[in-house]
Amino acid sequence: MDPSPFHFYTERRLVELTAIKAHNLQELLADLKEAPGSSIFYHTHHRFLAHHFQKPFVYNDFAVWASAAVQTEELAEKLGILDLRRFTSIRQLRETIVAIVEEYLRQTDGHLRSALPGHEFHFCKSKSFIMPTGIVAETPAALATTVPAITNVSLYFHFVEARLRMERATNDFSQWLRAWGAQSLAQEIDSIDPYALTLDELKQAIVALVHKHGVA
């Protein structure tokens, strides 16, 4: 008997406010240690889902704030270059961000700006509702036709959220493909860097790999 089909889900989200805010880097550091894990995830990821009129230089809120609100460009660059693929848990991601900010603060002599009133960093998080889309891929080959039909939010859920927020170690497609014995396709899909692509480009990359492997 074949393994079960792949059911596509999608996500709807509300932004939850934590009332934690930072006026300067010292406060940001303290808050980074205390804020909920879902808040760290939110501020490193929510921009990937937003519509952009211009492709952003960085997607990470901490980097954006370090540059725009407290004018610490060097720190912004160090935070902006973080390779989110390296992380399989929010704990690791948080520790890395904390270490970068701590190191930066060590190198400066406290001559740091505070954000102007109204430009403080407000920690938020998202509350996500996972709902079935009704779209189903019966076999690995069906990914070639179903992936283009799903929304970007659905793709984001299965590729990005599943791996880091749900801590499933891989994306949902690769996990499912392994159950079908499609090991090399699973491996190649898992090696795509979703953070370097738009979600539309990610769809195309997955479909291209399915065609390349000629799975049935």
Added chain:
Amino acid sequence: MTAPLLQQYEEVVGSEVMQELSVIARHVGKRRMQNINSTPVGGGVAELLGRMVPLLRELGVDATWDVIKGNQTFFATTKAFHNALHGKPIDLTGHMLESYRETTEMNLREINFTGDVIWIHDPQPAGLIAAKTRIGRRWVWRCHIDVSSPDQRVWKFLKPFVDQYDSAIFSMPDFAQQLSIPQFMVAPSIDPLSDKNRELDESTIDQVASKYHLDRERPILTQISRFDRLKDPIGVIAAYRLVKARRDCQLVLAGGGASDDPEGFEVLQEVRNAAENDRDIHVLLLPDGSDLEINALVRASTVVFQKSIREGFGLTVTEALWKKKPVIGGDVGGIRLQILNGITGYLVHSPEGAALRTLQLLADRELRRRMGENGFQHVKQNFLLTRDVKDHMLVMLALEHPDEDVVHAD
């Protein structure tokens, strides 16, 4: 015959958005949503509920709307609360607090609480939470006010009520408070089908422009705002003069209702004095119910200003962006969420900045077109009523999962 609401909205936002609302409405199912506010007409909340409740009902959600009663003293008290929550110091008296408590008691006796989820809008009915110990249910306090720096005495009076709710909703992250309950952000929205925002034909726009002696052959700069110093109308006139020295243009400063607001009347006089009989400055005090005219004035404009010194969210910006107008706004409050600098308009810090950006825009039709298109898309994706309705339904679901960040709603 008018088409069903769902069909009318689908024509504006597309089928994908409406399908999404239907899916979420199915998850909300039979849960009844009862809204309670302080007035059936006038003001942003009544406007929102008047639009949102019918749409929710057409989506199959059992949404209703009730209004509390109160006497003049009560409403004078809650108006003072409103100003204090905006950060304006007030003289908080025992008499005021007594009036608030008495009116709350009266409404607790009179209101029939029918909802499974009871949505209380703004501070006026916030005390109704007292019914929770008797009837249970889930309670949401939806705060539509800018509470980024509230007067602490008034906030301390209200906070014990708010802490008893299951959840509080604020319009922006800056408004979040130290509370013991979950807080969500639901950004404000505009209704694309309302008189203030719907499409108008050119002849209607021409008629309104001609009624107010505007020349559509020359650039029109417009700010729509009540006459309030925080909206900086004098700064707008200063910016206009700097522009006018280099390029012919007209200025419209239009706003409503100063009758019950002595300060508003004073500001209106200041604005008229500053206009100094310049025939190209049009200071328009519009009566209630001028939505269609405001719509036409914005559509007739070349560039729209919202040069506020302080701002809550700034729905006038949303309304102008929706009409594909580049907006020049003060770098404050919710204007920053809407004017993506250089993309949907420009954020400025002085009349000089506003003038520079206006000159740039007047000289470049293609830039105005591009920014207008971007602004329209930005509002379409983030600040329309349909998104507000979606968030309200998600809050209904969220209340049942207070401790989960990820809710599987199969």
